Amino acid sequence: MPRYALLVEYDGTPFVGWQRQTNGLSVQQVLEEAAAPLNGGVLPDTVASGRTDAGVHAEGQVVGIELQADLPPERVREALNTRSRPHPVSVLSVAIPPEEWSARFSARGRAYRYRILNRRPRPALEIGRVWHVPQRLDAAAMHEAAQMLLGKHDFSAYRAAACQAKDALRTLDRLDISRFGEEVVIHTAARSFLHHQVRNMVGTLVEVGLGRRPVSWPRQILDGRNRTRAGQTAPPDGLCFLRAEYPEPLDWC
Amino acid sequence: MPRYALLVEYDGTPFVGWQRQTNGLSVQQVLEEAAAPLNGGVLPDTVASGRTDAGVHAEGQVVGIELQADLPPERVREALNTRSRPHPVSVLSVAIPPEEWSARFSARGRAYRYRILNRRPRPALEIGRVWHVPQRLDAAAMHEAAQMLLGKHDFSAYRAAACQAKDALRTLDRLDISRFGEEVVIHTAARSFLHHQVRNMVGTLVEVGLGRRPVSWPRQILDGRNRTRAGQTAPPDGLCFLRAEYPEPLDWC
Numbered sequence: 001m002p003r004y005a006l007l008v009e010y011d012g013t014p015f016v017g018w019q020r021q022t023n024g025l026s027v028q029q030v031l032e033e034a035a036a037p038l039n040g041g042v043l044p045d046t047v048a049s050g051r052t053d054a055g056v057h058a059e060g061q062v063v064g065i066e067l068q069a070d071l072p073p074e075r076v077r078e079a080l081n082t083r084s085r086p087h088p089v090s091v092l093s094v095a096i097p098p099e100e101w102s103a104r105f106s107a108r109g110r111a112y113r114y115r116i117l118n119r120r121p122r123p124a125l126e127i128g129r130v131w132h133v134p135q136r137l138d139a140a141a142m143h144e145a146a147q148m149l150l151g152k153h154d155f156s157a158y159r160a161a162a163c164q165a166k167d168a169l170r171t172l173d174r175l176d177i178s179r180f181g182e183e184v185v186i187h188t189a190a191r192s193f194l195h196h197q198v199r200n201m202v203g204t205l206v207e208v209g210l211g212r213r214p215v216s217w218p219r220q221i222l223d224g225r226n227r228t229r230a231g232q233t234a235p236p237d238g239l240c241f242l243r244a245e246y247p248e249p250l251d252w253c
Numbered sequence: 254m255p256r257y258a259l260l261v262e263y264d265g266t267p268f269v270g271w272q273r274q275t276n277g278l279s280v281q282q283v284l285e286e287a288a289a290p291l292n293g294g295v296l297p298d299t300v301a302s303g304r305t306d307a308g309v310h311a312e313g314q315v316v317g318i319e320l321q322a323d324l325p326p327e328r329v330r331e332a333l334n335t336r337s338r339p340h341p342v343s344v345l346s347v348a349i350p351p352e353e354w355s356a357r358f359s360a361r362g363r364a365y366r367y368r369i370l371n372r373r374p375r376p377a378l379e380i381g382r383v384w385h386v387p388q389r390l391d392a393a394a395m396h397e398a399a400q401m402l403l404g405k406h407d408f409s410a411y412r413a414a415a416c417q418a419k420d421a422l423r424t425l426d427r428l429d430i431s432r433f434g435e436e437v438v439i440h441t442a443a444r445s446f447l448h449h450q451v452r453n454m455v456g457t458l459v460e461v462g463l464g465r466r467p468v469s470w471p472r473q474i475l476d477g478r479n480r481t482r483a484g485q486t487a488p489p490d491g492l493c494f495l496r497a498e499y500p501e502p503l504d505w506c
Binding site: 009010011057059077081085088089090091092093119120121122123124125127 | 262263264310312330334338341342343344345346372373374375376377378380
């Protein structure tokens with residue numbers, strides 16, 4: 001059966017997350033129901049590069065899907081975008097992936113952005129898109145602390161209690177923190193992340209930004225491998241899945 | 254009674270517009286109800302620099318308000334932001350205006366931004382914040398056409414049928430159109446605008462961007478002074494009130 005790769009944008013606010021669940025609507029369900037008419041009326045299976053949590057957004061989620069219909073990529077995109085209305089899910093582009101390709105297991109890199117609105121007044125225009133931290137953050141101190149987390153480590157201290165990964169060994173390639181006016185923006189990249197890893201790192205670095213903990217603290221927490229010692233899990237609102245990278249770049253059209 | 258100037262951000266999506274109306278919730282009503290406890294329990298009167306329509310947003314609306322309470326500006330801001338929850342309205346800053354100051358009549362300049370999402374797939378993350386135009390726009394042609402609208406003219410062709418202004422003579426100071434990736438962004442500024450003037454100019458310029466009309470057409474429409482000849486009124490979603498300027502700059506704190 002023909003296989004397609006989808007590049008997908010979504011607003012995570014109204015969803016229980018990427019993955020199908022019994023307690024509410026997921027991005028996966030919206031896409032699979034939109035695709036069923038291209039699959040003989042049967043719900044197809046989809047696999048995402050990153051299984052985002054409830055409230056987490058995506059600008060470039062990559063989804064693998066197998067369909068009975070053999071169509072040009074543009075036709076698949078148009079059909080899915082017409083049928084997924086009015087949900088805030090949009091297929092930006094479709095590619096024909098190489099054989100044996102998996103959106104999840106072939107990915108060699110994943111990139112996320114986390115946005116903090118760092119001003120006293122609460123957000124109005126960016127509700128649901130940022131974490132509002134009213135006290136002034138020292139972004140330079142956060143960046144300095146973040147650099148000590150780069151490289152290959154056991155990230156047990158930064159994984160969710162519910163994390164299902166077999167081991168916590170991950171290689172963090174990028175964790176950059178910059179201020180842009182009222183926003184403090186975190187960019188991070190790795191081959192893969194543990195469940196809640198980005199949000200736990202952000203919550204811990206904010207303790208440094210607020211001056212409650214020294215710059216060395218997030219690394220100490222890492223070395224201690226004890227989840228209960230790290231900072232809070234930052235809310236999902238500020239997190240956005242930006243892109244996934246594959247050894248053979250997909251030919252999006 | 255003490256008078257205050259408020260710098261206000263809001264998401265226009267859930268509102269009938271700035272102004273109080275009987276058919277739904279307005280930004281004005283949210284602010285006046287939030288301010289009543291600072292005014293002896295009585296609803297205060299507010300005046301906005303620009304009376305935005307339903308669905309139009311603001312990053313820097315300026316509002317004048319008179320209150321019985323004599324408080325430091327920061328206290329007014331905090332009280333209003335606490336009491337206006339959970340509506341997407343946030344007071345960014347408060348100033349003590351000069352005597353005889355009016356948010357509306359003292360303003361010497363107003364600036365708006367209009368965002369068009371110019372790509373084939375519909376928006377997911379920017380629903381309600383952009384006008385989605387799926388066909389490719391020639392932003393350079395739009396900019397060229399826009400420059401012919403600058404200066405002092407009778408803008409009758411670009412005013413709403415319901416516009417209540419006595420005359421249609423306005424001076425357009427800026428109308429810049431640029432492409433930023435998938436977005437075509439319009440920045441405009443004038444001492445004041447007619448009702449729907451920005452949205453009518455945008456709707457008319459888009460006809461040029463689509464290649465349906467020549468670059469000279471928006472100016473011909475202006476000279477004809479006939480509203481029924483111009484392009485469609487662009488939807489409110491893409492429009493945002495950015496700021497108002499006063500001869501004596503306000504001391505925001």
